[in-house]
Amino acid sequence: MFSKACEYGIRAAIFIALQSLQGRRVSLKSIAAEINSPEAFTAKILQQLVRSGLVESLRGPGGGFSIPGDRIAQIRLSEIVYAIDGDKLYEGCGLGLEQCDARYPCPLHDKFVEVRRDLRNMLEQTSLDELLTGLEVGLTYLRR
Amino acid sequence: MFSKACEYGIRAAIFIALQSLQGRRVSLKSIAAEINSPEAFTAKILQQLVRSGLVESLRGPGGGFSIPGDRIAQIRLSEIVYAIDGDKLYEGCGLGLEQCDARYPCPLHDKFVEVRRDLRNMLEQTSLDELLTGLEVGLTYLRR
């Protein structure tokens, strides 16, 4: 459904948020270890999130990544997906018939648009903090 | 949403079905031209559909691809997708957290499963002939 990059991005964001809640900044190293992702590749993705303003970073000893407390409830999954995958998710038609005449939609059109809209809605309505509430038991659930 | 291979496969199947209804067998060449897809790549995909028993092929002059009339109403989009992309569509979790403990689902779980189930239902409930009925005006809509 999503690209690997997107999966890593979401998982990383969840972990960062979880630690930020407890006032901890987390290093790339610990993130990659926690979410079980390739370190250097994860770094690239984190940079995208930083540039998009979804995550804050600080260099040097004691540095790392964090998300300000008030942002955790604001940030939606859709923002993370968009920062990484762009609007790939929202454009075009499942059949690859992007230029088909919208005035004569195929029978699949309504159903297809509906499924995609549902996915979009889900991502837009789900904030980062919502994902944390189910993880109170531990971080096990972020690993494969 | 789908792979390119899958898109070409669906479009090709639609065109073959449309022509088969009128008793015409269609060549790889005409398929690729009609659905605007790379010829050799399309050939590979058609072979997958043939091996899966969704499409019939005949070699030699006058040969080509076809779908028996009675099969056109039977074949579901899900079968085409499955023949090409396998069960990629149905497995795992959108976050890539496949081994997370299902007893402690994150808040996204229900929503995510629902979206995927809707997509699956849509594909399973849509037969090839349904897609044809919207195309009576012409084949223009199969091109980009």
Next chain:
DNA sequence: TTAATTTCGGATATTTTTGTCCGAAATTAA
């Protein structure tokens, strides 16, 4: 039988996605 047509199958090439390496820049602390 011969030639033409068309799918089949394997090898190869290109592009995109995923992943790695390494040095530079920033920050902190000794």
Next chain:
DNA sequence: TTAATTTCGGACAAAAATATCCGAAATTAA
């Protein structure tokens, strides 16, 4: 100031998806 730590950025590498090439096999018709 120096050394250590950590993110940043660009170049590079590997893997997967997409796409091409070409000859073999099957079929048809002359």
